[in-house]
Amino acid sequence: MTPKDKRPRKRVRGWGGVAGMAVAVAATAALLPAALHQAPDEGKRRAPQTTHAAPAAATEECKDGQAAEASLKPDGGAKGDAVRRIQDRGQLIAGVDQNSYRWGYRATDGGLQGFDIDLARAIAKQILGDETKVVFRAIPTNQRIPALQQEKVDIVVRTMTINCDRLEDVDFSSEYFRGGQQVMAPKGSGIKGMDDLDGKTVCTAAGSTGEEALNKEVKGAKVLTVDNQLDCLVRVQVGEADAVVTDNALAAGQAAQDPSMSLEGDRFTDEPYGVAVKKGSDDLVKRINKVLADYRKGGDNSDWMKAYRKWLAADLPGIKAPPEPKYRD
Incomplete structure (x- = not known):
């Protein structure tokens, strides 16, 4: 291994290397409307194949024998305080990443794009009838839960793993991707x-x-x-x-x-990703789960598979279908 003090610095695609990345990392915390664009072709580097089959021992059970990722059943008409707050404001505020390539990252024009960004736009369309009525707030990993609790954001769509510890503090949609x-x-x-x-x-x-x-x-x-x-x-x-x-x-x-x-x-x-919301926002969870249910429909032509092929397939090949949702009894 090359000694640390001799290791050459490497350039990073998409941000103009370390210096350019430092600017991107620093530009967080503001509310930023973002246009969505097709991701550039970055080649065909092959990562190890990912499947959605979870080892039995990897599934956490939170209470009453329910898996951690068991969420509320979809309801596109559900309405309560959380949904009303969004509709009265006329905007959905989404906590996202701006530094995760393919998931949530900045295009050359400064707009945000990626798999999670597409999903946030679909949620805005379901609740407000217009996918452009979403404002993105870039938040660090360790501020995802505080941002929801303090109502700085309505949702967090940021490759966030559903687990029992986090379910003490926030609620989650059904699973929309599985990583590890x-x-x-x-x-x-x-x-x-x-x-x-x-x-x-x-x-x-x-x-x-x-x-x-x-x-x-x-x-x-x-x-x-x-x-x-x-x-x-x-x-x-x-x-x-x-x-x-x-x-x-x-x-x-x-x-x-x-x-x-x-x-x-x-x-x-083995980690299921979900959209996180403030604890007790059942109406919002049901609306998001309706988006995800619609996303999964259509087999290979589903919106989920189209988004997978657009953003993730080049680096995470081999996925044939979205994860199956689990709902509470």
Whole structure:
């Protein structure tokens, strides 16, 4: 492995390298209307195949034998305080990422685009009849739940894993994607998975399931936390970290930006992503679940599969269908 102080800095696609990325990372927290554009073709780098079949032991049960990802049944006409607040305002405020390639990131014109951005627009259309009536607020990983609790945003669409701990604080839609934690490291580093992280400096986002997994599974690693997951790629590039642990869905996009990086080993968790809302917002959950139900319809021609092919298939190949929703009894 090249010594840290000799490791060359690498350029990152989409932001003009480390300097350009630093500007993008710093430009958070404002309310930003965003136009949606087709993602540029970044080549055909192949990440390990992802499926939606979860290991039985990976499913958390929160109460009454219900899986964590069991949500409320869809209802496109549900109305309560949460939906009324959005309709009275005339805008949906969505907490998103602006630094996750393919999911939520900035185009060259400054607008936001990606799989999560498309989904937020579809939710705005369902509730307000117009997909452009959405305002995006870029929020760090560890501020997703506080932003909902403090009503700074109505929804969070930000590759957020549904689990029992988080369900104590927020509510979730049904599952819209399934990822898992995986190691990403420079090619030739000798790091081939979790077993090689002992004694290494490993970067992950503060408040993420990656941080939780590292602290639990790799006692000998020095865990470096950052506000936004893309910052971890920068830390490796400048020699401040040896590897990254993050959702494989995010890591695949980062490896596509920087071909000197590689996903290593198998994913070691199984994590369903959901749209998060303030606790008790049952009406809003039902409306979002209606969007997701419609998204899944149509088999290979469904809106979900079209969005997958548009944004994710190049870096996460092999997915044949969206995850099946689970609803509460």
